[in-house]
Amino acid sequence: MASVTLSGLRKEYGDLTAVDGLDLDVDDGELLCLLGPSGCGKSTTLRMLGGLETPTDGDVHIGDEPVTDQPPYERNTSMVFQSWALFPRKSVIENVAFGLKMDGVSEDERRERAREMLDVVEMGEFVDHDPTDLSGGQKQRVALARSLAIEPDVLLLDEPLSNLDKRLREQMQLELRNIHDAVETTFVHVTHDQNEAFTLADSIAIMHDGDIEQIGAPREVYDDPVSLFIEEFLGDTNLVDATVAEVTETGVIADTAFDTEVDVRTGDAAVAQGDGLSVSFRPEELDVERVEGTDGDGASAVTGEITDVLYRGSTVRFYVDLGGEHLFFEQSVGADTAFSAGDVVRVSWDPDDLLAFAADGARVGRGET
CATH class of the missing domain: 2.40.50.100 (RNA polymerase II/Efflux pump adaptor protein, barrel-sandwich hybrid domain)
Structure with missing residues (x-):
């Protein structure tokens, strides 16, 4: 686990400013949701935290370590995307163990850790299955297990439930909350769905026009909004x-x-x-x-x-x-x-x-x- 600190984070694409001087602190072991409408800069912020985008200005710290200029593979983070991106010709357990294999972990150790993570996401009985035979929710659990298997300091989730239908999405929200409580890893979760953020988050950071408009516990931001934008956006x-x-x-x-x-x-x-x-x-x-x-x-x-x-x-x-x-x-x-x-x-x-x-x-x- 590790805390996260973003200071004066800015990202420009030509004349477009996607993130505009953003400051954010995430506590060690916290589940924080970046919530906002499309185009507000939340996914760009997450990608800068993961090293997939280079900030135009500002600093990124994970724990006490400055990582602004580090490539993704040097940061102990892992990301779960909207797309499951599972290898169709590998079994479920081989998919989960893949990151460990790239890190040089021995076969016995990586299979043991992969099994542990599959048990955490309640997919232990599917270790030898073909990913193409799984449902959408099951595929998302496998992708989550794969990210957790490498034991990241921070798990980054970029709208990972958006491809699921309503009923399954709500079920997975509860499961994801339980998984966070079980592994006690720092989670930063991006979503445009306020109900998802309310279900999952310890804290919600509401983004608007490239910056954070308000941050607080779910009940706090709903009952005590600081602006008309937040009042209209939440409910x-x-x-x-x-x-x-x-x-x-x-x-x-x-x-x-x-x-x-x-x-x-x-x-x-x-x-x-x-x-x-x-x-x-x-x-x-x-x-x-x-x-x-x-x-x-x-x-x-x-x-x-x-x-x-x-x-x-x-x-x-x-x-x-x-x-x-x-x-x-x-x-x-x-x-x-x-x-x-x-x-x-x-x-x-x-x-x-x-x-x-x-x-x-x-x-x-x-x-x-």
């Missing part, structure tokens, strides 16, 4: 335009696009009357009930009509028309309170649950009283 939310009408001791009263004032907790953030805000209403934080008429509208409630019902498997999403603007909320299928198109409902919320963002996308406060 679904209702974003409503608003204008600050009054500054209060705990936040602001803002006029919204659906003609209702909302009380937004912004603490002591620098917000002035007339400032524009984007206010986030997470669907899981909305309370909804059928009503008749509009009595009860105010700073924490609004009445509207359900216009659309969208079935999404285990949940149902309901869209509420608020005079031209819309909010959506969700319920589990089979919930006691089911709604239909045409129902008049009151949507309410706790002001402490609202998140507000300035025009530049920066967070201006949440739940501070």
Whole structure:
């Protein structure tokens, strides 16, 4: 195992800057996910860590050793790619032992270590099988065992589950988490799938435009996003335009696009009357009930009509028309309170649950009283 330190890491391709001065620390034995949309620089960052790309500027340390200028074969890292890249004419155990063979390990020792790693990934009964006879999930386990067999200080995973179907991908996420706990090796895992990152990670580093926007535990980055980009990227939310009408001791009263004032907790953030805000209403934080008429509208409630019902498997999403603007909320299928198109409902919320963002996308406060 080893820690990882990336300092001022930068990668340019001509006029394109793929990674822009990135700093990152990964603890010894940690499973960190680099999470972000396509093109944000996460795979390029991983490749620079593994030595497959040379930084334009910056430094890479694995443990206490500077490795920025070292080729991949001199770094004790191993990488698992989207493609399994197994040798079709070698057996499963020969595939897993291949890296050890290249390192000059004796045949008996490399076969023993390969068997151990196949047991770790629950593929011990397939040692003599042909890789072409395996399922996608089994092939990915073999590729993982091959990378672990050489006992890397850091295991690098570049979206290794993206080629699997949904059910198998979710199963492999849990297996990968268990494998990490068993081998106690430092993992750096790249993904664009937020659910995968939440399932796997000790820490999540969210990348945007070539740099890290926020890093923290999964619950932390979801509950306490630092920017509008992260709030939109992690899960679904209702974003409503608003204008600050009054500054209060705990936040602001803002006029919204659906003609209702909302009380937004912004603490002591620098917000002035007339400032524009984007206010986030997470669907899981909305309370909804059928009503008749509009009595009860105010700073924490609004009445509207359900216009659309969208079935999404285990949940149902309901869209509420608020005079031209819309909010959506969700319920589990089979919930006691089911709604239909045409129902008049009151949507309410706790002001402490609202998140507000300035025009530049920066967070201006949440739940501070």
